[in-house]
Amino acid sequence: MSNKFHFRCRQCNTIIDDWKSWFSNNQSCPKCGHKFVFTEYQQPIDSIKSLINDKNYTKPDFWRYFDFLPLNDRSNIISSGEGAIPVDRWTFLEDFARQKYGIQLEVYAYRNDLNNGTGTFKDVAASMAASVLKENGITDYCVASTGNIANAFAHYLAKAGINLSVFIPEDALKANEAEVNSYGQRVYRVKGDYAQAKKVAAQYSQKYNILMSIGNIDPIRVEAKKTMVFEWLRLMPKMPTVYIQALSGGTGPIAIDKAYHDLKGTGIVDKLPRFFMIQPHRCAPMTHGYRKSKLNNFPEGWLENYPIYENPVTAVPTLATGNPTTYPIIANLVRKSHGHMLEFSETAVPEVARLVAYQTLVRIGPASCIAVGGFFESLHHKKLNNGDVVLINIGEGVRRAPELMEQIIYTTQNISSVEETEKFQRKSLHKELWKPFLEFEKISIPENIHG
Ligand SMILES: Cc1ncc(COP(=O)(O)O)c(C=O)c1O
Ligand SMILES: [Zn+2]
Numbered sequence: 001m002s003n004k005f006h007f008r009c010r011q012c013n014t015i016i017d018d019w020k021s022w023f024s025n026n027q028s029c030p031k032c033g034h035k036f037v038f039t040e041y042q043q044p045i046d047s048i049k050s051l052i053n054d055k056n057y058t059k060p061d062f063w064r065y066f067d068f069l070p071l072n073d074r075s076n077i078i079s080s081g082e083g084a085i086p087v088d089r090w091t092f093l094e095d096f097a098r099q100k101y102g103i104q105l106e107v108y109a110y111r112n113d114l115n116n117g118t119g120t121f122k123d124v125a126a127s128m129a130a131s132v133l134k135e136n137g138i139t140d141y142c143v144a145s146t147g148n149i150a151n152a153f154a155h156y157l158a159k160a161g162i163n164l165s166v167f168i169p170e171d172a173l174k175a176n177e178a179e180v181n182s183y184g185q186r187v188y189r190v191k192g193d194y195a196q197a198k199k200v201a202a203q204y205s206q207k208y209n210i211l212m213s214i215g216n217i218d219p220i221r222v223e224a225k226k227t228m229v230f231e232w233l234r235l236m237p238k239m240p241t242v243y244i245q246a247l248s249g250g251t252g253p254i255a256i257d258k259a260y261h262d263l264k265g266t267g268i269v270d271k272l273p274r275f276f277m278i279q280p281h282r283c284a285p286m287t288h289g290y291r292k293s294k295l296n297n298f299p300e301g302w303l304e305n306y307p308i309y310e311n312p313v314t315a316v317p318t319l320a321t322g323n324p325t326t327y328p329i330i331a332n333l334v335r336k337s338h339g340h341m342l343e344f345s346e347t348a349v350p351e352v353a354r355l356v357a358y359q360t361l362v363r364i365g366p367a368s369c370i371a372v373g374g375f376f377e378s379l380h381h382k383k384l385n386n387g388d389v390v391l392i393n394i395g396e397g398v399r400r401a402p403e404l405m406e407q408i409i410y411t412t413q414n415i416s417s418v419e420e421t422e423k424f425q426r427k428s429l430h431k432e433l434w435k436p437f438l439e440f441e442k443i444s445i446p447e448n449i450h451g
Contacts, residue, residue, distance in 0.1 A: 004043075005040060011032050011036070012032040016029065023211060036329070038258060041067070049268065051067060051068075051230070059079075060081040061079045062084060062227040063077055068227075071132060073135060076134045078156055080156065082115040087235045089108055090107045091107070094107050106390065108236065109360075117155050118155050120151070120395055123155075125149070125220065125251070126152035126156035130157050131160070139162055140163045140211070141163070141210065144168075144194065144197045146169065146194050146248060147176035150187070153213070154179065158185060165185070165201075167200055168187060172189065173403075193323075222258050225251055225252065226259035229269070241273055242391070243273040244378070246278050246319055246368065247278060249321050249325075254326075254329060274337050278344050279344075280314050281345050282312060282313060283309060286327050289306025290341040306327045342374055348436060348443045352373050352376075353407075362397075364397060365397050365401050366396075368393075376440055376444075410429075
């Protein structure tokens with residue numbers, strides 16, 4: 001038994017002593033079978049302040065929070081330099097909000113594209129997973145993924161010498177598939193959608209008795225991702241009042257809520273940021289469920305009432321969770337935080353990618369474009385207030401989708417002689433790039449019921 005940490009069932013409060021008990025009980029509560037647990041630590045959370053302020057910790061990773069991560073021995077850490085990424089200020093979005101909507105904001109980008117493992121906000125979860133599996137002598141693992149978890153787990157588990165099989169849906173991006181292959185891990189591309197990939201992965205797990213990642217509520221993922229709140233305390237002049245993220249299953253908000261839960265009573269943080277969860281318009285089941293319940297004043301049983309879309313056809317396969325089993329948890333958090341669920345038009349993804357690259361030189365991936373698009377939707381639907389401190393999770397860079405990089409092409413002119421050229425002025429691109437956002441009503445998704 002470890003005395004550094006244990007798990008507590010969110011449903012019946014039963015304590016689970018350690019990973020061995022958790023894994024041997026099918027990653028669920030031995031008493032009631034619930035799968036959602038919170039990790040608790042012996043060490044009082046107050047000491048987090050000294051970890052946040054520790055100037056001697058100079059490694060570019062999130063393991064500075066080792067005391068509050070569920071691992072016993074530092075020698076088992078598998079890291080590639082993840083989770084200590086910058087928070088950039090994006091004044092071009094502040095200027096836009098002031099000029100077009102007359103509101104004063106501070107806008108920050110949380111640069112998960114700069115994670116050193118595979119360049120997404122899944123890297124911390126995978127670093128945690130590889131370390132925990134190593135410490136517990138686990139040699140084989142499997143996971144179903146829309147793409148980015150697959151890459152991250154492939155990289156980190158390979159580093160730990162662990163065999164990984166990943167189950168991706170039929171429409172997963174080729175770049176994801178290639179990345180997993182490059183680390184020498186097995187890909188099973190499953191005919192069907194993400195729900196089907198999960199089903200086959202679960203059967204594989206049973207057949208070969210191989211441990212399977214339990215998804216968004218997995219304490220491995222939640223504990224790793226909660227450190228983002230500690231990082232904001234370390235890096236940001238003020239904590240965000242609004243957190244914008246592209247939503248698939250929702251590990252992000254679950255983890256942020258867990259961090260705030262742990263920090264309660266310390267005076268270190270105030271209230272949760274408002275969660276603004278953004279889905280691509282062709283796969284937005286959570287948004288549709290939430291909007292309908294909201295219009296009906298959240299009737300009795302509303303958390304169980306959401307649509308399921310089979311085989312969603314979306315331009316952002318990373319976010320293709322058509323059967324959002326975590327809806328009751330996420331919808332509850334969105335409401336509790338006074339947040340919103342919105343959707344953004346997938347067809348405008350290249351416009352967002354171009355604008356951000358022009359303004360900041362940061363080339364963002366499709367899922368990140370949905371998050372930044374959500375910022376524009378939020379302004380358009382008047383969800384942001386004067387004085388808000390907005391943090392947008394840039395969850396991935398463009399390396400994730402070479403096809404998006406090609407769609408960004410817009411300055412090229414095909415010529416056969418110098419006569420067809422003119423003296424180039426970079427500034428001349430500005431107007432065209434901003435046009436879709438100045439005329440946002442043309443691409444905005446109205447707030448009525450879809451689906
Ligand atoms: C870049 C990026 N953003 C957002 C998400 C959604 O993450 P979640 O809904 O699990 O928090 C994903 C999931 O794959 C992602 O890769
Ligand atoms: Zn229980």
